[in-house]
Amino acid sequence: MFDVLIVGGGAMGSSIAWHLASDPAFSGKIVVVERDPTYARASSALSASSIRQQFSTPLNIHLSRYGIGFLRKAHQLLGVDLGLKEPGYLFLASDAGQPAMRANHAIQSAEGCAVELLEPAALRKRFPWISTEGIALASHGTANEGWFDGPALMQAFRRKARELGVQYVGDEVVGLAPHAVALRSGERLEAKTIVLAAGPWSGEVAALADIALPVEPRRRSVFVFDVREPPGPTPLVIDVTGTWVRPEGRFYIGGTTPAEGNDPAGAPLEVQHQEWDDMVWPTLANRVPAFEAAKVVNAWAGYYEYNTFDQNGIVGRHPEVESLVFATGFSGHGIQQSPAVGRAVAELILHGAYRTLDLTPFGYERIAAGRPVRELNVV
Ligand SMILES: Cc1cc2nc3c(=O)[nH]c(=O)nc-3n(C[C@H](O)[C@H](O)[C@H](O)COP(=O)(O)OP(=O)(O)OC[C@H]3O[C@@H](n4cnc5c(N)ncnc54)[C@H](O)[C@@H]3O)c2cc1C
Structure with a gap:
């Protein structure tokens, strides 16, 4: 036993x-x-x-x-170097998404998170490579966020x-x-x-x-891409559509959330390349002009353990x-x-x-x- x-x-x-x-x-x-x-x-x-x-x-x-x-x-704890990078997350909101972003900001501030809200002008100043078209507000985590x-x-x-x-x-x-x-x-x-x-x-x-x-398996595709001229230091950006991108070494990775109704449980673990064509690339190219020239060099699919x-x-x-x-x-x-x-x-x-x-x-x-x-x- x-x-x-x-x-x-x-x-x-x-x-x-x-x-x-x-x-x-x-x-x-x-x-x-x-x-x-x-x-x-x-x-x-x-x-x-x-x-x-x-x-x-x-x-x-x-x-x-x-x-x-x-x-x-x-x-110290596990004897491993996890390559932790801490450039933060940048959530973007449209006008419709602004109230929810402000409500989340209030919760995060009350919990002592290092987050700042940026109006479009301040956003452009901080991240000159981003297009603020359709953006009403952004939420930037200035500490304790990144990847590993x-x-x-x-x-x-x-x-x-x-x-x-x-x-x-x-x-x-x-x-x-x-x-x-x-x-x-x-x-x-x-x-x-x-x-x-x-x-x-x-x-x-x-x-x-x-x-x-x-709890069920929900497939998510991740695309690894290269660009000729990187835009500069980039946090993990989440566009108003939920499409996201972040640096990964000398490349970038990005993905999106399939539309509800097109997100069945247990779909085969195959990369959905049309997500790149239909959603990820158009969104990223629109948001970050430097990503217009993105070239996919790899991709994978994995399951979220999704709590419905x-x-x-x-x-x-x-x-x-x-x-x-x-x-x-x-x-x-x-x-x-x-x-x-x-x-x-x-x-x-x-x-x-x-x-x-x-x-x-x-x-x-x-x-x-x-x-x-x-x-x-x-x-
Ligand atoms: C594309 C993608 C991006 C993600 N991005 C992030 C992120 O940025 N940040 C974040 O925090 N999380 C992210 N996640 C989620 C995160 O990876 C998962 O929440 C986490 O890895 C879950 O760990 P787990 O151990 O519960 O599941 P798993 O790593 O799946 O481990 C479960 C294990 O159970 C085993 N198993 C299943 N059934 C049986 C059985 N009957 N008998 C014996 N063994 C069994 C499986 O073989 C598996 O190895 C992402 C996930 C995906 C797919």
């Missing part, structure tokens, strides 16, 4: 494993069941790996604030967890009960606590125990099946939150309650109660 069994060894599952195993108060046995040790389809390996403070939900701000502090100390090597973070959590005695089993969970899982190999593993951290497949895994969990209920993480114990703990549904902001969620879930398992950040509002209970904690800034 294991003390803790974690389904899914991506950034979330491996962070939970490492936070538990590295806590001196914990002396139990941990096993992580990961069906694909190459992580070919895992979100953590296909992420844009960016981190921000600009959320509309205070708890998300706090999760990511712990995240950036953790990333800065990654060398997400796959390296996941691998470091995994490596360090294993060094501390966590066992990784390369198998697939095909059956789920309160204290046991059935594996595709035919083996059965028992545990006092089972953590569901199966990323985009978490809804499927929960269904094995007849538990409804509103309210696009926020689902974290904590199942209200009736108390041996089952969720850590999923982060809808495109999970890799930056993996350090804080790992710490929180470890506290919950070890001490029976959260000790630092109280993640109770992200509990499963809100779903049954129909009480969404809706995150408006989902990119």
